[in-house]
Amino acid sequence: MQTQVEFFVLPDTEAESNNYLLQACVHAANLYRQNIRAYIYTEDLEQAHHIDELLWSFDPQAFVPHNLVGEGPKQGAAIEIGHQPPQNRRPVLINLTTQVPNFVNQYQQIIDFVPAENQLKQHARERFKQYRAMGFAINTHQAKKEQAITEN
Template sequence: MQQAQFHILADTTSLADARLACLLATQAYRAGQTVFILARDESQAHWLDETLWQQDPDSFVPHALQEEAGAQQAPVEIGHQPPRRPRNLLINLQPEAPAFAGRFPQVIDFVPAEESLKQLARERYKQYRAAGFTLEMVQPG
């Protein structure tokens, strides 16, 4: 059964979801999962890439940008276009639920603190539910 997990963000900064996405990707990698992080745009994809590179050496996560050679072999792939190969986990940072989300057994999404963005998260929640995902809300902390 497919699962979608929504993380409620208490932090109102614009990078709160992206920072948490890096942490969750690191945890998933350590648990043996393959991950696709769907960035809002190319700029955010590069920011995520750089953030993962800047982690402590003990926390290194093998990853690649979608357009890089060998990206499909990396355990964590970052892009803003649909992935080319199956992965265990989709971390969605886009304002809409991606049409290809059903190809993933697990999806992580975010509920921002800002009201207009929260409404978009409610729409994504409804889309995942309509697609048959089991839904879970995760509180900060």
């Protein structure tokens, strides 16, 4: 099965430049509601803790079972967060790093973002090229400013 990469282009406004973290939470919630397990790969431990906190608070009506790598149940919660390679296999990777992780081949789907900030946008272009060179199928979408939890 060919890996599918979904790039979400965020609005080009300064206020929306870090919205990719919130978008990651929205996608994680959508995956959980579809009973799909995912790994959120972060740049570092600080970002992992930030995503952990966002998942508790981004939508008061949404409960998304999640944990940091090494915490929680042995097989991890539905959504696992970490800045190191995953310990458990999952079908979906949500990539929040500036690089293409060296373990991407184990995923059926990768969710990635194109933030508005120029440096992060350039990193996204490089990831796009790498994914394409790896033979992955790539789709690009415009991220909605207020994307509903129930959307796919």
